[in-house]
Amino acid sequence: MHAFWRAATALDAAAADLSEDKCFGFCTREGLIDLARSAGLTPVDLTSIEVATVFSNFEDYWRPFTLGAGPHLAIASALSPKRGSARRPACKKIYQPAPMAQFTARQARALRALATSD
Numbered sequence: 001m002h003a004f005w006r007a008a009t010a011l012d013a014a015a016a017d018l019s020e021d022k023c024f025g026f027c028t029r030e031g032l033i034d035l036a037r038s039a040g041l042t043p044v045d046l047t048s049i050e051v052a053t054v055f056s057n058f059e060d061y062w063r064p065f066t067l068g069a070g071p072h073l074a075i076a077s078a079l080s081p082k083r084g085s086a087r088r089p090a091c092k093k094i095y096q097p098a099p100m101a102q103f104t105a106r107q108a109r110a111l112r113a114l115a116t117s118d
Helices: 002-011 013-018 029-038 058-066 072-078 081-094
Strands: 041-055 101-115
Touching (some): 002 081
Antiparallel strands (some): 041 101
């Protein structure tokens, strides 16, 4: 996702406001911890669940962005058609790993906490 967001913000600085951490504060580590604490949960222990994602080439990396789900749709609708069509080549320019590149992707977060009773 890093290459996608770098390309999106290079094309339109306003795209930074459409990232998950801006649209959904609970998507950040701090936001989720704050949410749990505001619900009266303590102590809060948060762990990221990460998996290795492997892409054989740029097309393999780009395909999920064409499936019609995720925050990139907001960017697609916000950009003018000319800038929207520039997204793919801009992202390809940033994405330069060797074939069969492996990235670590955070898939979820696990939160453990206790509810206190009064």
